[in-house]
Amino acid sequence: MPHPLLDLFPAGTAVDPDGTLVVAGCRVDDVAREFGTPAIVVDEGALRARAREYRTALTSRRQNARVVFASKAFPATAVQRVMVEEGLGLDVAGGGEILGALRAGVDPALIVVHGNAKTTEELRIAVEAGAGLVVVDNEDDVDRLEQLVPRGSAQGVLVRVIPGVVSSTHPHVQTGQVGSKFGLTPTAARRLIARIEASPVLDMRGLHAHVGSQVMDPAELAAAAAPLAALGSFPVYDLGGGLGARYTLSDRPASVDEYVDALLGAAAAHLPADAELIIEPGRSMVNGSAFTLYTVTTVKRDARTFVAVDGGMGDNLEAALFQQRYEAVLAGRMHEEDTEEVVVVGRHCESGDVLIDPLRLPAARVGDLLAVPATGAYTHTMANNYNGYRRPPVVFARDGAARAVVRRETWADLFDRDV
Numbered sequence: 001m002p003h004p005l006l007d008l009f010p011a012g013t014a015v016d017p018d019g020t021l022v023v024a025g026c027r028v029d030d031v032a033r034e035f036g037t038p039a040i041v042v043d044e045g046a047l048r049a050r051a052r053e054y055r056t057a058l059t060s061r062r063q064n065a066r067v068v069f070a071s072k073a074f075p076a077t078a079v080q081r082v083m084v085e086e087g088l089g090l091d092v093a094g095g096g097e098i099l100g101a102l103r104a105g106v107d108p109a110l111i112v113v114h115g116n117a118k119t120t121e122e123l124r125i126a127v128e129a130g131a132g133l134v135v136v137d138n139e140d141d142v143d144r145l146e147q148l149v150p151r152g153s154a155q156g157v158l159v160r161v162i163p164g165v166v167s168s169t170h171p172h173v174q175t176g177q178v179g180s181k182f183g184l185t186p187t188a189a190r191r192l193i194a195r196i197e198a199s200p201v202l203d204m205r206g207l208h209a210h211v212g213s214q215v216m217d218p219a220e221l222a223a224a225a226a227p228l229a230a231l232g233s234f235p236v237y238d239l240g241g242g243l244g245a246r247y248t249l250s251d252r253p254a255s256v257d258e259y260v261d262a263l264l265g266a267a268a269a270h271l272p273a274d275a276e277l278i279i280e281p282g283r284s285m286v287n288g289s290a291f292t293l294y295t296v297t298t299v300k301r302d303a304r305t306f307v308a309v310d311g312g313m314g315d316n317l318e319a320a321l322f323q324q325r326y327e328a329v330l331a332g333r334m335h336e337e338d339t340e341e342v343v344v345v346g347r348h349c350e351s352g353d354v355l356i357d358p359l360r361l362p363a364a365r366v367g368d369l370l371a372v373p374a375t376g377a378y379t380h381t382m383a384n385n386y387n388g389y390r391r392p393p394v395v396f397a398r399d400g401a402a403r404a405v406v407r408r409e410t411w412a413d414l415f416d417r418d419v
């Protein structure tokens with residue numbers, strides 16, 4: 001019987017006769033030898049297939065619609081470049097993400113700029129880059145843009161609206177409820193829209209809403225359409241991202257088709273038929289194409305069985321930030337029975353540095369490879385240097401060949417900014 005957790009790895013993931021996991025034709029022991037561990041390994045074919053699935057699902061159902069990838073979910077230039085090559089635009093938050101998007105070769109007209117606290121410098125970068133849309137989140141964004149945009153040109157803007165939708169997700173990733181720091185309530189949005197419409201250098205293109213992240217029920221995401229419609233008729237509506245990803249066997253997020261059906265249904269019911277529709281998937285675009293490969297550094301059989309790995313909250317903050325549940329396998333021993341309940345912990349000086357609790361594994365040994373599937377989203381994003389940790393590489397695997405697209409940080413990198 002195939003290992004049940006293979007379902008959480010990219011399609012086509014297999015096991016060699018000796019029990020070693022093989023992703024995109026690459027044996028994980030070879031990947032570990034060549035690139036070291038921890039490593040974030042991406043099945044490039046799966047990543048491309050997901051981008052195409054999103055684009056086709058949306059544009060086959062509605063002509064005037066487009067997908068922009070929410071870069072913050074996996075802000076590696078190579079990942080953005082894949083999205084650009086697959087015909088998507090890029091959603092960015094912050095100056096660094098704008099610069100990354102440009103490095104990835106995106107058409108600036110397809111950049112959507114977000115942020116609840118954009119600085120003047122960041123808005124200058126956006127305007128000078130020719131970003132197609134800046135999503136205005138507050139009055140101060142408008143003040144700054146009016147200073148920055150040269151007379152005689154017009155910067156396209158959307159206004160971010162709080163739709164008043166409370167999604168069934170962790171409170172830390174709810175963003176559509178009244179009281180959110182993101183966006184404006186409809187009353188405040190109305191005032192700002194009137195101001196933008198009177199501005200000589202701003203082009204009021206439309207409205208934006210983003211309900212939350214890791215939302216499993218697409219009806220909650222589609223519920224943003226009606227509150228936007230109440231603010232009037234515009235050429236563009238951006239309904240954000242937020243679709244949930246599958247981290248464990250019990251997660252059942254809607255499929256891309258179901259999600260797009262729900263959004264387009266709500267758009268048909270509430271929004272102008274000729275308006276352009278934008279969606280901004282992040283997590284659900286990238287999570288399933290990647291896994292993190294660790295080496296077990298110690299096994300302590302005491303009050304609990306602690307399986308400690310060579311990474312942790314330095315490369316995955318999702319578990320610590322909002323108790324995201326993961327699964328894992330001993331990637332060189334896929335044929336063996338799970339015999340032990342363990343807790344998988346990281347190497348950092350926090351009791352909260354727990355990756356998976358509990359987990360069933362074969363009796364783990366020092367040197368075993370541990371593969372955690374479904375780690376594409378927000379891991380590379382939030383990797384950090386806690387305890388002098390060197391941030392891991394991003395490795396693309398495709399057709400039996402693996403290549404680093406982001407190298408591992410070096411010890412020297414850690415001190416590069418000392419003055």
Ligand SMILES: *Cc1c(COP(=O)(O)O)cnc(C)c1O
Binds near residue numbers: 070073091241282284
């Ligand atoms: C984070 C974010 C997204 C992407 O959300 P996911 O849950 O990763 O799909 C899209 N739009 C905005 C404005 C965001 O802040």
